[in-house]
Amino acid sequence: MINRLSIRAKSILINSGVSVALFAAIMVLYYYFPVWYVYLISEDTPGEYATTTAYLAGCCVMAWAMLKNRDARTMINALLLLFMFFVGMEEISWGQRIIGIETADFFMEHNHQREFNLHNLSFVKYTKMLFHNGMLIWLLLSWIPWRKLGVLGRLLEWLKVPKIPPYTAPYFILALIFAYFGIIPKSEEFNELIFAYGFAFLSLDICYETGPASDRDRLHIVPAWLLTGVIVMSALMLSVRWPWPDVLSSRMNLFAVKEYPRRGLDVQAEKVFEYLLATPELRNPDTLYNYAAYLRKKGEGERARSLISMAIEEKKQRISGGTENGTAYYRMANFYASLYKRGEERRSLLRAIELYTAEIRDLEEGIRSGKMIKKLARARLLYAYDEIADAYERTGNREAAAKYRALFEASGGAPGK
Numbered sequence: 001m002i003n004r005l006s007i008r009a010k011s012i013l014i015n016s017g018v019s020v021a022l023f024a025a026i027m028v029l030y031y032y033f034p035v036w037y038v039y040l041i042s043e044d045t046p047g048e049y050a051t052t053t054a055y056l057a058g059c060c061v062m063a064w065a066m067l068k069n070r071d072a073r074t075m076i077n078a079l080l081l082l083f084m085f086f087v088g089m090e091e092i093s094w095g096q097r098i099i100g101i102e103t104a105d106f107f108m109e110h111n112h113q114r115e116f117n118l119h120n121l122s123f124v125k126y127t128k129m130l131f132h133n134g135m136l137i138w139l140l141l142s143w144i145p146w147r148k149l150g151v152l153g154r155l156l157e158w159l160k161v162p163k164i165p166p167y168t169a170p171y172f173i174l175a176l177i178f179a180y181f182g183i184i185p186k187s188e189e190f191n192e193l194i195f196a197y198g199f200a201f202l203s204l205d206i207c208y209e210t211g212p213a214s215d216r217d218r219l220h221i222v223p224a225w226l227l228t229g230v231i232v233m234s235a236l237m238l239s240v241r242w243p244w245p246d247v248l249s250s251r252m253n254l255f256a257v258k259e260y261p262r263r264g265l266d267v268q269a270e271k272v273f274e275y276l277l278a279t280p281e282l283r284n285p286d287t288l289y290n291y292a293a294y295l296r297k298k299g300e301g302e303r304a305r306s307l308i309s310m311a312i313e314e315k316k317q318r319i320s321g322g323t324e325n326g327t328a329y330y331r332m333a334n335f336y337a338s339l340y341k342r343g344e345e346r347r348s349l350l351r352a353i354e355l356y357t358a359e360i361r362d363l364e365e366g367i368r369s370g371k372m373i374k375k376l377a378r379a380r381l382l383y384a385y386d387e388i389a390d391a392y393e394r395t396g397n398r399e400a401a402a403k404y405r406a407l408f409e410a411s412g413g414a415p416g417k
Contacts, residue, residue: 011167014221019170022194023177030184034260034268035252035275041189042251044244048091048189050235054196055088057231058203065207072210074160084199091192093117098242109375128188132179135195139164139172164198165205171198185259186251200227249282257290269294277307285331288314292338304338311335326356330387333394349391356388382411 029037040047062081065072092098093115103114112120119127142163146153164172171194177183178191204223252272260269273291276283288311292304312335319328333348363381366372389404 015167016170041186042248046235046239049238051193051196052088052091053231053234054200055084058084058200061203069210168201326352
């Protein structure tokens with residue numbers, strides 16, 4: 001029966017099946033393989049690098065089409081090529097970590113992720129919303145004969161705007177589903193990846209549709225698989241050569257502590273916690289403490305105490321290794337408090353107060369003199385005010401606690417925190 005279908009119908013059927021399988025695979029990863037899910041939605045891992053390589057592969061295919069076929073040399077195709085190049089390079093911050101470029105002060109101050117890119121600037125807003133809405137409109141228009149659109153249709157024909165081909169549409173539909181409905185947390189990373197694949201396949205379609213007539217009535221399965229292979233292999237090589245473990249650590253801890261538990265997915269949270277326990281380089285200073293708190297809620301008090309003891313020894317090693325600061329001792333105090341060791345808790349709090357006092361003085365001076373990046377220094381100062389106020393409160397000095405709590409609130413902290 002399938003053999004009786006037209007090339008167009010077969011293409012739609014195959015790509016719809018691939019899109020459904022892709023959606024199912026993502027959901028399976030999220031629920032049954034949480035570590036892999038988090039890995040793929042983190043930056044500078046195969047998932048994000050595949051987004052970049054898909055866009056750049058689309059650029060190469062589009063450039064080849066424009067060089068080879070006169071009909072492909074249109075203003076819209078040139079703009080599509082530039083768009084794919086721009087978005088692909090923005091995804092990896094224009095190769096910042098690959099080349100080893102330091103983030104300039106302007107981007108440290110105004111970029112949400114402190115990277116060298118434009119789309120994460122604090123004053124650049126609504127770009128994703130505009131892009132998603134634009135893609136939805138383009139997708140809908142592609143299914144309508146343009147002669148029925150009157151003046152708009154004639155304008156689109158005059159500009160030679162390509163239609164999204166039916167066999168590529170399933171990828172754009174799937175990407176828009178993730179974009180508009182946010183079915184699972186951080187699924188925008190998959191949304192971006194699927195959009196990138198959609199544009200790569202769109203470029204492939206333009207290459208064949210503007211080429212010889214004999215090439216237009218083929219399935220082009222082999223070229224699509226070759227393109228996919230190039231994208232996947234390039235992404236894997238880039239992720240092995242230039243990973244970003246700090247962001248991977250942040251995402252792993254976020255999902256273990258917050259994203260999975262707040263949805264009642266305790267089994268998934270524990271799998272991520274266990275992975276972090278087995279992978280010390282991805283743990284942050286609070287990982288063991290947070291895992292212990294999680295285990296306490298489950299009634300596993302003995303194992304929780306064991307993890308807190310491990311966290312204390314880990315913290316002692318970091319302090320002896322030269323990371324002595326207020327935060328280290330404040331966290332140590334919290335560890336001791338959870339074990340009901342009040343003497344050690346108090347000693348750690350007093351040392352935290354001493355170190356925070358010196359740090360606050362340096363931060364305030366750095367802000368006044370302009371020697372520090374204001375946004376970063378203020379964020380750190382807010383953090384120090386909050387914790388030193390709590391440390392004073394816990395050691396019984398309510399007057400000093402009130403002073404720093406007032407400074408915390410005056411600097412933009414949430415009252416009553």
